[in-house]
Amino acid sequence: MHAERIFTLADLTAFAELSGDFNPLHTDPVAARRTQFGECVTHGVFVLMWALDCLQAQSSSKKQWSKISAKFLRPVLTGLKVTATAKEKSASEITVTVSEAGRVLLQCDVIWAESHPGKKESGARNEIPPREIPSQAQIETKATVGESLDLFWPDKLGKHLFPALATTQSLDSLAALLASTRVIGMKVPGEHSVFLSLDISFTPHPEITKPFTYRVMEYRKSSQRLGVAIAGAAGHGMLWALVRPSPIAQPDMANVKQLIPPNRFLGRRVIVIGGSRGLGEIAAKVLAAGGAEVALSYRLGGDDAKKVVLDITASGGKAACFQFDSASPDWEKNLTAHCAQFNHLCYFPTPPIVGGDGSTFNAELFGKFCDVYVAGFVNVAQWLARQNAGQFSVFNASTVYVESPPLRNLEYAAAKAASEACCRWLAGAYPKAHVYAARFPRLNTDQTASFLSAGEHDNLETMLAELSAWLSA
Amino acid sequence: MTVDELLQPILNTTRPLQLMDSKETIPAWDSLAQINIVAAIEDAVGAELSTAEVLSLKSVDKVVEVARAHGLELTITAS
Numbered sequence: 001m002h003a004e005r006i007f008t009l010a011d012l013t014a015f016a017e018l019s020g021d022f023n024p025l026h027t028d029p030v031a032a033r034r035t036q037f038g039e040c041v042t043h044g045v046f047v048l049m050w051a052l053d054c055l056q057a058q059s060s061s062k063k064q065w066s067k068i069s070a071k072f073l074r075p076v077l078t079g080l081k082v083t084a085t086a087k088e089k090s091a092s093e094i095t096v097t098v099s100e101a102g103r104v105l106l107q108c109d110v111i112w113a114e115s116h117p118g119k120k121e122s123g124a125r126n127e128i129p130p131r132e133i134p135s136q137a138q139i140e141t142k143a144t145v146g147e148s149l150d151l152f153w154p155d156k157l158g159k160h161l162f163p164a165l166a167t168t169q170s171l172d173s174l175a176a177l178l179a180s181t182r183v184i185g186m187k188v189p190g191e192h193s194v195f196l197s198l199d200i201s202f203t204p205h206p207e208i209t210k211p212f213t214y215r216v217m218e219y220r221k222s223s224q225r226l227g228v229a230i231a232g233a234a235g236h237g238m239l240w241a242l243v244r245p246s247p248i249a250q251p252d253m254a255n256v257k258q259l260i261p262p263n264r265f266l267g268r269r270v271i272v273i274g275g276s277r278g279l280g281e282i283a284a285k286v287l288a289a290g291g292a293e294v295a296l297s298y299r300l301g302g303d304d305a306k307k308v309v310l311d312i313t314a315s316g317g318k319a320a321c322f323q324f325d326s327a328s329p330d331w332e333k334n335l336t337a338h339c340a341q342f343n344h345l346c347y348f349p350t351p352p353i354v355g356g357d358g359s360t361f362n363a364e365l366f367g368k369f370c371d372v373y374v375a376g377f378v379n380v381a382q383w384l385a386r387q388n389a390g391q392f393s394v395f396n397a398s399t400v401y402v403e404s405p406p407l408r409n410l411e412y413a414a415a416k417a418a419s420e421a422c423c424r425w426l427a428g429a430y431p432k433a434h435v436y437a438a439r440f441p442r443l444n445t446d447q448t449a450s451f452l453s454a455g456e457h458d459n460l461e462t463m464l465a466e467l468s469a470w471l472s473a
Numbered sequence: 474m475t476v477d478e479l480l481q482p483i484l485n486t487t488r489p490l491q492l493m494d495s496k497e498t499i500p501a502w503d504s505l506a507q508i509n510i511v512a513a514i515e516d517a518v519g520a521e522l523s524t525a526e527v528l529s530l531k532s533v534d535k536v537v538e539v540a541r542a543h544g545l546e547l548t549i550t551a552s
Binding site for chain 2: 036071107240450
C-alpha cells in the first residue's frame with residue numbers, strides 16, 4: 001500500500017463535522033498559533049482513518065478489524081505531503097505507517113478478525129454530531145465516573161471521507177473511532193489536549209443497545225498523561241492523551257508597573273510590530289508603563305492585541321493596536337495610516353518557529369524566516385527612515401542562538417543572524433539613526449513553549465534590561 | 474530489549490543509537506518525543522516514572538539508567 005495526501009484546513013473542518021471534535025487545535029488557526037505546534041494540526045484519528053481507508057481500498061480487502069493499536073507520534077500539519085505505507089507482519093496483522101519526509105508521524109498495528117460477519121444494524125445515529133465547546137475544566141476536577149456519549153456516523157459525509165471503510169467496517173466500529181477523538185478533544189482532557197495513542201479491541205458481534213461510555217482511569221502527573229477507558233457496542237479500549245499546557249500568559253500591567261519608573265520612557269512614540277503576545281506584548285507593556293505611547297500591531301490575533309491595549313489603557317498608559325502584515329501589498333499604506341507620527345520601532349514578529357531536520361539546510365524554511373526577519377524588518381525600518389528624514393530608532397529582537405545554533409534551528413538562527421546584518425547595514429546607511437539588536441535568551445513564550453519545561457530567564461526583567469539599554473544609548 | 478527497539482520508532486533514527494546520543498544529537502528528540510519515550514518506558518516496566526525521571530530523559534544514557542532503575546535492561550546495538 002502506498003498513498004499520499006496533503007491535509008488542508010477545509011479537510012480538518014469536514015472531519016470535525018463528522019466526528020464532533022472541534023478542538024481549536026484542529027479548526028481555529030488563531031487559537032492554534034498559541035499552542036506548542038504553532039498552527040493547526042490534523043486530528044490523529046483522521047490521519048489514522050485515512051490510512052486505513054487507503055489500505056482497505058488498495059487491497060480490496062473486506063476484512064474487519066479485531067484490534068487497532070495506534071500511536072500518534074508527531075503532529076500532522078496542514079499543507080505538508082504525508083505518505084502512508086503498510087507492511088504485513090503476518091496473515092492476520094499489518095503495520096501501517098504515516099510519515100512526512102522520512103519522519104514517522106503515526107504508527108498503527110491492525111489485527112484482522114478471523115470471521116467476517118455480515119452487516120448488522122448500527123446503534124450510531126445517522127446525523128452530524130452536535131457542535132459543542134471543548135471542556136476547559138482542570139484535570140483534577142474531571143469526573144472519574146463513567147460518562148456516556150451518543151455515537152454518530154453521518155452516512156453521507158462518512159462515505160465521502162472514508163468510502164472504503166464505510167463499505168467494509170461495521171458502522172459501530174467507525175462511530176467508536178470517531179467518538180474516541182471527540183472524547184479526547186472535547187471531554188477529557190478537552191481543549192488542552194494532545195491525543196497520544198489508542199488501543200481498541202472490536203467485538204465481532206456488537207450489542208447495539210450497549211451505550212458508549214468513557215471513564216478517566218489514570219492521571220500520570222509526572223508526564224501529564226491521562227488514560228481514558230472506553231467501552232461500547234463495538235468493543236472496548238484505552239486512550240492516552242497529553243494534558244497540554246495552556247498558552248503562556250505574560251505579566252499584566254499591575255506587575256509591570258511595579259518594576260518601571262513611570263517616566264522612564266516618557267515622550268517616546270514606539271511602534272511595536274508583533275505586539276499582541278509574547279516578547280512584543282511584554283515590550284509594549286514595559287514601554288507604556290514607562291510613559292511611552294505605543295502603537296502595537298497584530299497579524300491574526302486581534303482579540304489578543306485588544307486585551308493588551310485594554311490592560312495598558314486601563315492602567316493609565318497610552319496604546320492602540322492595528323492589523324499589519326509585512327507580506328500584504330498594503331503594508332506601507334497601513335503603517336502610514338496608523339503610525340505617521342512615530343519615530344521608534346520595536347520589531348518582534350515571527351512565523352511559527354518550526355525546526356528543520358537537523359541534518360540538511362532547509363532553504364525554503366530559511367526563506368520563510370527571512371521574509372519576516374529580514375525583508376519585513378528592513379521594509380518597515382526604511383519606511384520609518386522616510387517618515388523621519390533618517391532620524392529614527394530601531395530595536396530588533398534577535399536571539400543568542402545566532403552564536404550557537406541548536407541542532408533543529410539552524411534556519412531560524414541563520415535568518416536572525418541575517419537580520420542582525422541588516423541592523424548593521426541600517427546603522428551605516430542612516431548615520432542619524434540608532435539601531436539596536438538584542439540577543440534574547442530562551443524566554444517563556446508561545447513560540448518556545450515546551451510540553452515539559454519552561455525557559456530559565458525572567459521575561460520581564462530581561463525585556464526591561466534590553467529596552468533600557470536601547471533607549472539609554 | 475535494545476535501545477533501538479524502544480527509541481527508534483519515536484526518534485526516527487536511521488543508525489544505531491549510542492549512549493552519548495541526546496537531544497543535542499537527535500533532531501526528533503523534542504519534548505513531545507520525550508513524552509513518548511516516557512510512555513514507552515512506562516508501558517515496558519508497568520510503572521509510573523517520577524517527575525525527576527521524566528525530566529531527565531534527554532539522553533540515551535539517562536534512558537538506560539531510568540529503565541534499569543525499574544528493572545528493564547536496555548542494550549546498545551553494536552554499530
